[in-house]
Amino acid sequence: MRYDVLIIGAGPVGSYLANLLAREFSVAVVERKGSLGGKACTGIIGAENYERLGLPESAVLNKLRGAV
Ligand SMILES: Cc1cc2nc3c(=O)[nH]c(=O)nc-3n(C[C@H](O)[C@H](O)[C@H](O)COP(=O)(O)OP(=O)(O)OC[C@H]3O[C@@H](n4cnc5c(N)ncnc54)[C@H](O)[C@@H]3O)c2cc1C
Structure with a gap:
């Protein structure tokens, strides 16, 4: 099968990019692990x-003023 774009890695960046590009191109994502999402994430989003x-709004569990 042929695709316009091949993305290596289904971490946050690869997954988000695939979502954006899939609006105009046929996209394949290759992930070496058995699960998607990349590294562990504590769940903090700026x-x-x-x-x-x-x-x-339902995605917000807690609000933080800063993190170190
Ligand atoms: C413990 C921990 C907690 C974190 N918490 C937060 C947080 O709360 N908020 C936040 O914003 N950031 C957090 N981060 C940082 C965040 O996880 C990274 O910034 C983010 O994962 C980077 O995304 P990425 O897609 O660039 O890379 P990665 O998440 O590293 O994803 C890359 C993917 O590519 C795959 N891959 C690599 N090489 C190949 C190959 N040759 N073939 C196929 N697949 C391949 C990997 O298996 C992986 O799934 C945390 C990181 C850690 C370690």
Whole structure:
């Protein structure tokens, strides 16, 4: 099968990019692990990206003022 775009790695970046590109191109994502999502994530999302991604209010479990 032929695709316009091949993305190596289904971490956050590869998955998000695939979602964007799939609107105009046929996209395949190759992941070497048995699960998607890349590295472990604590679940912290910056306010700017939260708004950019258009996530629902129900996705917010807690609000933080900062993290170290
Ligand atoms: C413990 C921990 C907690 C974190 N918590 C947060 C958080 O709360 N908020 C936050 O914003 N960030 C957090 N991060 C950082 C976040 O996980 C990374 O910034 C993010 O995963 C980077 O995404 P990525 O898609 O660039 O890379 P990765 O997540 O590393 O994904 C790359 C993917 O490519 C695959 N891959 C690599 N080489 C190949 C190959 N040759 N063939 C096929 N597949 C391949 C890998 O298996 C992996 O699934 C955390 C990181 C860790 C380790």
